Structures are given as C-alpha cells and as structure tokens.
Amino acid sequence: VSMAEVDLVIKNGRIVTHLATYDGVGLAVKDGKFVAIAAEEELPSAREVLDAEGLYVLPGIMDCHVHFRQPGLEYKAEWRTESEAAVQGGVTFVCDMPNVRPPTESAEQVRVKQEIAEANSFVDFGIIGLMSQDNYDELLPMAEAGVIGYKVFMGETIGNLPAPDDGQLVDSLARAAEIGLRTGFHAENNQILQHNIRKLKAAGRTDPRAHRDSRPVVSEVESISRIAVFARYTGAKVHIFHLSSGDGADVIAQARAHGVDITAETGPHYLLLDDADYDRVYNHLRMNPPVRGGEHRERLYRALRAGVVQMIATDHSPHTEEEKAPRNVWEAISGFVGVEIAPRLMLSEFVNTGKLTLNEFVALTSWNPARIWQVYPQKGQIAVGADADLTFVDLEQRWEIDRFRLHSKNKVTPFHGWKGKGLPVWTMVRGQLVVRDGRLVGERRGRLVRPVRQPTCAPAAG
Secondary structure: OOOOOEEEEEEOOEEEOOOOEEOOEEEEEEOOEEEEEEEHHHOOOEEEEEEOOOOEEEEOEEEEEEOOOOOOOOOOOOHHHHHHHHHHOOEEEEEEOOOOOOOOOOHHHHHHHHHHHHHHOOOEEEEEEEOOOOOHHHHHHHHHHOOOEEEEEOOOOOOOOOOOOHHHHHHHHHHHHHHOOEEEEEOOOHHHHHHHHHHHHHOOOOOHHHHHHHOOHHHHHHHHHHHHHHHHHHOOOEEEOOOOOHHHHHHHHHHHHOOOOEEEEEOHHHHHOOOOHHHHHHHHHOOOOOOOOOHHHHHHHHHHHHOOOOEEOOOEOOOOHHHHOOOOHHHOOOOOOOOOOHHHHHHHHHHOOOOOOHHHHHHHHHHHHHHHOOOOOOOOOOOOOOEOOEEEEEEEEEEEOOHHHOOOOOOOOOOOOOEEEEEEEEEEEOOEEEEEOOEEOOOOOOOEOOOOOOOOOOOOOO
C-alpha cells in the first residue's frame, strides 16, 4: 500500500487469528477491506484511528445458523431487530435458514429475501435454500441467485417442511455436488420421532422432558448415518446442523475417516445446559434436537477440541412468549434466541476457563465457518483483501443476561439470569463500527455474500 491515506487504522489491540496472537501489530482499512497488517509504526496515515487498548481483535464472529423469520413470520422476528441483536452480540455475519413463508425454495424467493435483508440488516449474510421433494429443478437457479448452500429438514420441525424421500435426496445431493455447494441437515429420524410422540401422548406425558424423550439419541445417529452414506455415494459435501449427542459426533468422525466431506456444528445450549434446567425454565428449553445434558456435554466439547465438530452456531429461533408459555410441552414450540449471547457464553465458559484458547474460539466462530460455507477468503480471516469484519473482545468485562433487555423482537432464552466474564464490546462490519460499548453507532449496510462454488466429481465407486 502506498502511504496514501486510508479510511481507518486500528492500533494497540491484540490481534487474534486461529493460529496465533499478535502484539504491536495494527490494521489499516480502506473501502471496507483490510489493506495492510503491519507493525504500528509502519501503518499508513488514516482519516480515523481506533485505539483498541486492552481489547482482543478477532475476525468477525460468524453465526451460520439463524432464523430471522422474514418474509412471512414478522410477528416472531424481522431482519431489522435480529441483525441488531447480532451486532450487539459481536456477530458480523449470519446464515439465514429457509423455513420462512413462503419457504426459500426457488431463485425468486432467494431474491425476495435478499431484498428484505439488504434493506434492513446490520450484518452481512448468506442465504440457505431449501432442498425439498419437489424443487430439484430450482437447485441450480438458487445457486445462481446466490445461496450459500442448501438445507434438508429430516425430522418434523418448525414450518412442517417434509423431507425429500431417499430416492429424491440421493438425486438432489448428486446435483448439489455438481453445483459445488454444501447441504446441511436437520438430522433426526422422523418415523422414530412420530412413533415416540404418539406413545408418550397416549401415556399422558405433558412435562418438558417428554419432548426430549420423544427424540432419543438413536434418531439423531440413524439420520447422520444415512446422510453420510448418501454423501459417500454422491460426492456431496454435507453438514450436520445443531449436533446434540456424543454418539452423533462418533458417527461423523467415522464417516470422515472414510473420506466423506462431512462437517458439523453444535451450540452453547448443548454444551452448557443440563437436564436440571428443564425444572428451572420448563419449555423455554424446548429445542429440536433436544438438550440432553449429562455425558453429552463433555463428549461434544471433546469433539470440538478434536476438530470433529468445526463450528459454534446458535440456531437462533425467535418465538413469542405465548408460543413458549404452555405448561403442556406438546402445545409449546421449539426454539429460542441465541445470536446475541452465544459469543459471551463461549468466552466466559470456555475461553476464560481455559477449555478453549482464544485461537481455537476464532477457528470455531470465523475461520472454519467461512471455509465450510465457502465464503473464504472474503470472510473469516484478518488478511489483506478480506472484508474488514472485526469483533473486539474484553475478556475482563463482566455481564449478566437479562433476557428482557435483549435486542431481538422476542426474547425467550433459557440463559436468562446467567452471569459471566468476557464480552464482545465493539463490532465492525466491512470497516464500519456498528456497535461500540452497547451503543448502536453504525448503519444498516448488510449485504448478501455469495459463495465460491467448488464442484466435486462423483466418486468412482458406483
């Protein structure tokens, strides 16, 4: 970079990548991108200097599993409110799910969502398209419209989107492999769920744990196994959303050992909450797949450390208070908000306790998600030419979660009342400081990010 003036220089912070932490290094930003990473005395002059003294400077945190509910479900949430919740929590990029009304299952619906989001979002975003029984012919047009990947709902879930049958799924995965995009799965076996729900209702069970008991580990494990087999024979890249069990992690590790390109995420609720929390928050804990607690927490943490699970994502799922309130679990709805609080929970419970290094946290929240969803090198790293998305973290800052002060339109979370230490305090999206110490100081300039498509050849073994 010539010594011509840049837009912004960031000094005095400790820069953290997935590999190392650097002192005495500053960043220069121009037109929303990093243009220099250098010793502070060698940085160009800038219109604005940001002093990050005492803060860790991380690549922008990515939450690649959110439901922002627009179009069609604005009574629950909308892009304006949920993207503000994201930046208030230190998140700079999200992947939005397709179970809206109408579902994101065609190129036309991708454009509809893009238009709504670009008019309202504080964060950049990827759009995930639905893979259903009937939209095989839309898979390529959706890719051309810019989807970051596809999603299949294997078990009954919010929106009641039926899964493709196995024959159609194999065809669609082969198509996704040719197109060069990853397909993510809500992995629960629907026949097992429906059978158990009927059985438990007949037995008169209405308590919060009845929902958990209707979705046993076997339903997740069978579903992941089937996905891995289909991926192996189609060459498709696949991803397991919201992994909830240690057994599921074992199946993923096995499939990867056989050369299947299978990735996975888990969320703070599976790592931190336990069976006893059902007594504390009742159906506020109802989630698909369910929070299991016990040994699964430790096993999922070990899977994170081992690289079997590559990312943290929230499955941010806003619902109204009324939808979450019924004491009869079958009348309540699954899901709760998370995009605003996941980073602080992870920083407090894992980084500040020494269970994860800050570098490992960066791998789980930016480096890996960007590569898995194919938006690297634009996103997920502090590097010349990449978008200047940054999350500034104060590891000493104490916090307490008061759900009524969250920024989502609806505010149900089982983490209400949690206290901790370690907080994202400033959030920067493409060179614009959007949040500073809890104050919104930036504008809604979020943009659709298109992936770099990487087609895979079908495997030789027919």
